[in-house]
Amino acid sequence: MIAFDQVTVQYEDAAGPALRDVDLTVEEGELCLVVGHTGVGKSTLLGAVNGLVPHFTGGTLYGRVTVDGRDTADHPPRELADVVGVVGQDPIDGFVTDTVEEELAYAMEQLAISPATMRKRVEETLDLLGLAGLRHRALHELSGGQQQRVAIGSVLTAHPRVLVLDEPTSALDPTAAEEVLAAVTRLVHDLGVTVLMAEHRLERVVQYADRVIHLPGDGHARIGSPAEILRTSAIAPPIVELGRAAEWSPLPLSVRDARRAAAPLRAKLADRSPAPVRPPVPDGERARLLTARGMTVTYRGVAAVRAVDLDLHAGEVTALMGRNGSGKSSLLWALQGSGPRRAGSVRVAGETGATDPHAVPPAQARRLVGLVPQTPADLLYLESVKQELDQADAESGTEVKARALLDRLAPGIDDATHPRDLSEGQKLALVLAIQLSAAPRIVLLDEPTRGLDYRAKTALIGIVDALAAEGRAVVISTHDVEFAARAADRVVVMAEGDVVADGPTTEVIVSSPTFAPQTAKILAPLPYLTVRQVARELATAEDEGTRP
Structure with missing residues (x-):
């Protein structure tokens, strides 16, 4: 054909x-x-x-x-x-x-x-x-x-x-x-x-x-x-990486086949407790940065977000999940202040007290909450990367330079390149640098992994980890369950505008047949989320077995 x-x-x-x-x-x-x-x-x-x-x-x-x-x-x-x-x-x-x-x-x-x-x-x-x-x-x-x-x-x-x-x-x-x-x-x-x-x-x-x-x-x-x-x-997908780590042959390509091959692996790991994917944030460093109460968003009389309460803390990475049309993007835009809001309040902690980003000019709102939309190119309108970075510096009013941020996120991008000629990952990095130049303590990412390969997702996880380590609160709206398992401390699940689940990543996604990553499905009921956790425990078990 x-x-x-x-x-x-x-x-x-x-x-x-x-x-x-x-x-x-x-x-x-x-x-x-x-x-x-x-x-x-x-x-x-x-x-x-x-x-x-x-x-x-x-x-x-x-x-x-x-x-x-x-x-x-x-x-x-x-x-x-x-x-x-x-x-x-x-x-x-x-x-x-x-x-x-x-x-x-x-x-x-x-x-x-x-x-x-x-x-x-x-x-x-x-x-x-x-x-x-x-x-x-x-x-x-x-x-x-x-x-x-x-x-x-x-x-x-x-x-x-x-x-x-x-x-x-x-x-x-x-x-x-x-x-x-x-x-x-x-x-x-x-x-x-x-x-x-x-x-x-x-x-x-x-x-x-x-x-x-x-x-x-x-x-x-x-x-x-x-x-x-x-x-x-x-x-390779996680199921293949797990098969490689466990030395399975033939290599399974479906969760069903992998579960059939995984009985010996589950037995080997049964008495071991995996290290957490992300170390928990100490209580003393979990300052509340954003408080949202009664957030309600409607479009032509149809409720997209229904009286949602949400708290975001410093150093915490939250994955916002749910089916298409559940209200995730509407909630993010309402938190940022640019989106419509029928009812509710948002308070972002600052040096001069709590501020609602919806009640201040857009430039000031950017310094409170930064948002990268589903299509990052929507925020790119100038003729070169340098022009975009210079404009960001002029609008941010901070000492943080957008060029330095971009070099940290995606080094090697030429100043003369037209933003539309960048790869999806580079566009994401450029828009993230533009938003971070305003030094917001709250960073919202709407479907950031769309169009990214596994290598680029790993790099994005490194960026998210660095943002959290700086004391920012990061929220990632995503359908990518494998990414959420590796990147998030906490998962919030929405359905028809309501929050239906909110808790630690391990508890929320392992209990869901829809949102569980492949490793969790294959090794259930063991509490493993990622191949890296499995590989680490296998290496530790092998090392213990070789000790005199």
């Missing part, structure tokens, strides 16, 4: 080819997962399938790419639209209509599909992706995860033979991600659709993959079975 024949892609002014001598075939009805660190060429590989590379992106493509017998060199994207459906990383970029139902129908209108067939497919897709209750909603009113499902649905209605998905679950909560992946798998198994998917959250998708394409970073590509590729790959 998809064939790359000695394909090399070279962009102008790039140091080397994005892809080099790629030679591979993806069969009909196959789900093929593309893995690799950020910037290794995954998006280029996906873009070459429907001709976006090089017809739209520029650069030079050497070799030959064919899809269902059509050579992409001779067929631009519009001539492949009936065969290849593409969903990009940011769903908003692909929307062309105003409402959910209109967006689902748009692609079929362009392909001149009959009205009766269009209506039937729209209804099927609404049910398939759980969008029936949103059919008349405006797209801009949807949460990020809801927009992602609409974007996928707008492609599925055209019934393409090839589906290209770039980070399809990045904005989805665990349950919604499972629903989308189940729908995609059904298309593969029942309809023979060929799916090429790039995804950083491998723990969600690797069990569904027939084969894996690994891009190690030198432009080449390796293709093989998931177990074969991931056994030696530098990038």
